[in-house]
Amino acid sequence: MAYTKKLDFGGRAFKDVLGFTVVHWGKQPWRIVAIVVLALLSALADVLTPLFAGRLVDALAAGAAGKELAWRAATTAFGILACLGLAGTLLRQLVFMNIIVLTLKMMSEIAANAFHRVQRFSADWHGNSFAGSTVRKITRGMWALDLLNDTLLIALLPSLVMLVGATVLLGMHWTVMGVVVGLGSLLYIAVTVGLSLGFVAPAARLGNAWDTRMGGALADAVxxxxxxxxxxxxxxxxxxLARVIGKWRHRTRRTWARGTINGGVQGxxxxxxxxxxLGAALLLWEAGKASVGDIxxxxxMFFMLQGYLREVGMHVRNLQRSVNDMEELVSLEGQPLGVEDKPDAGPIAIREGEIRFEHVTFSYDGHAKPLYEDFSVRIAPGERVGLIGHSGSGKTTLIKLIQRLYDISGEGS
Ligand SMILES: Nc1ncnc2c1ncn2[C@@H]1O[C@H](COP(=O)(O)OP(=O)(O)OP(=O)(O)O)[C@@H](O)[C@H]1O
Ligand SMILES: [Mg+2]
Known part of the structure; x- marks a missing residue:
């Protein structure tokens, strides 16, 4: 098996896994639209909150000058803040309700589809794969999809809205502040993504390979x-098993340590x-360019943005982890079916038990010379036939073809 230690900046796994996920999203288009719109609206409610918090404080600070006016301004800002909070919470609830339906449907489809394919992989594929590893790949990938959906749809998307919104709103107040926040956030995200993909993901992939091996070794022994x-x-x-567990622990410790370093850099x-x-805000206040409400x-805005950015780091790490966890499941999708029914095939119906081979050609994978070439035979129901041939002439293979452990090559039937 090839365990690559190289850094995967190309992100082929990301392309494969995200492509696979998007194809499955395409099966529930309206659900996706609803989730995206609701998630964006809920983020918008958060973006607007600091604006009205500032208005509230400004109204209170101006209280001494005009009591009635200040009170009205303060209560308006207060009412809007309450409404924004309520709207954000309700919208998020709706997002969660929709994502539950989306994810469960996708997980069911993926498990059923993987089983459909695995059943049709060739006898050689099954001979060369541990059942335990296959089960682990499918179940781990299925649960990783849950994390991937949450990360992409209800985490990264709203974070992006918050970031753009904060940059624009701060920039409208003070251009410099907008630039600091915009560039700072972009740099933060770039470093986070770079470290996750280039530093943590390669280690995680290796750790997963050993996790799969551990499942295989356990299933094999049991x-x-x-x-x-x-x-x-x-x-x-x-x-x-202890040797496999030792390797797994070593690889996983490396993954977790790298994840921790990544978190430290982000902090x-x-x-x-x-x-x-905060320094820029203080200087602006000093220069008389910012009111208490502005501060x-x-x-x-900063504390809200910080919450989102801190989470962007976690979301990117989750994205990387779920992609790594789904990688092996998605690779099942790319493997050819060894024994595949024609699209219009009906269920198997054995009536009299006649066996008929017509012009059959067959060769095992990797064999240049076919074992059978234009081979025909008819064995009537109840007829007894003896197969005679030297060792390796293809007696057992005939039985395997009857059982359809392999499909014939070429045109015969
Ligand atoms: N899974 C496989 N992959 C590749 N080659 C195979 C595979 N199974 C059998 N072969 C090859 O195909 C040929 C026919 O094998 P088969 O087992 O059908 O022979 P046989 O007539 O049953 O032999 P024996 O009398 O020893 O049981 C042999 O050359 C064998 O090495
Ligand atoms: Mg044999």
Whole structure:
């Protein structure tokens, strides 16, 4: 097996997994539209909150000058803030309700489809794959899709709206502040994405390969328990599993350590941004260019943005993890079916039990010379036939073809 240690900046896995996900989204187009629109509206409610928080404080600060007017302005801002909070919460609830339906339907389809394909893979494929590994690939990929949907639809998308909204709103107040926030956030996201894809993902892929191996080794040992007992080989099997577990632990520790370093870098960048934004706000206040309400607006906006940005880091990490976890499932999709029915095939119906081969050509994969070429035979119901031939002449293969463990090559039937 080829476990690549190279950094995957090309992100072929991302292309494959995201393409696979989008194709499945396409089966529920209206649900996707509803989720995206609702998620964007809920983010919009968050973006507008700091604006009215600033208005509220400005109204309170002006209270001494004109009591009645200030009170009205304050209560209006207060009412809008309450409505924004309520609207955001309700919209998010609607998003969750829709995503539950979307994801469960996708997970069911993916599991059913993977099973459909695996059943039709060739006997050689099954001979060369651990059942336990296959099960692990399917179930791990299925659950990773849950995380991927959440990350793409209800996490990254609203974060993006928050970021653009914050940059525009701050920029409208003070151009410099908008530039600091916009560039700072872009740099933050670029570093986060770079570290996740180039530093954490390669380690995670290796860790997953060993996770799959562990599933395979376990399933293998458990399903062969009678043989293990017959040879009194329990201790040997335990030692074998311990070696696999050791490798898995080593690889997973590396993945988790890299993830932690990634988080540390992100935390540091957020502190730098906080210092820059608050420092700039203080200077503006000093110069008489910002009111108390403006400072409140900036602070609220920053803390909201910080929450989203902190989460962008987590979402990118989740995106990378779910893509890695789905990679092996998606690769099942790309493998050719070994024994495939024609699209119009009906269910199998055996009536008299006649066996008929007509002009059959067959060769095992990788064999240049066919084992059978233009081979025809008819065995009537109840007829007894003896197969005679030297070892390797193809007696067992005839039975395997009757059982359809392999499909014939070429035109015969
Ligand atoms: N899964 C496989 N992949 C590739 N080649 C195979 C596979 N199974 C069998 N063969 C090859 O196909 C040929 C026919 O094998 P088959 O098992 O049908 O022979 P046989 O007549 O049953 O032999 P024997 O008398 O030893 O049982 C042999 O050359 C064998 O090596
Ligand atoms: Mg044989």
């Amino acid at each position: 399903s062969c328990n009678t043989v293990v007992k017959a040879f009194g080989a329990e201790t040997r099997e335990e030692a074998r 540091g960048m957020l502190v730098i941004m906080q210092v820059a934004i 409140t607006f900036t602070l609220t």
